[in-house]
Amino acid sequence: MNQIQDKGAILKILHFSALNGIQEDNLRRLLNNLFIELFKYTAENDRKKVCKRQRQGIELAKEKGKYKGVLWLIVLIQQINRSV
DSSP, X not given: OHHHHHTTOOOOOTXXXXXXXXXXXXXXXXXXXXXXXXXXXXXXXXXXXXXXXXXXXXXXXXXXXXXXXXHHHHHXXXXXXXXX
């Protein structure tokens, strides 16, 4: 992230034009970092929720006897490769 900022890159949010007129470099950098951290936090939280839901789904599938894991897929791919 620092490498990108060192090159002078900034985040430009098209639907938030109030930031476009900021002339003060320090303030612009501060707001830029704030938005990036906010987006990063949101993305990390979304990813954690997806992983949690996936684990819950796998646990339910295991209880119902429908989850076989990834091993069956590896075996299937090996069988397909042998038959080709």
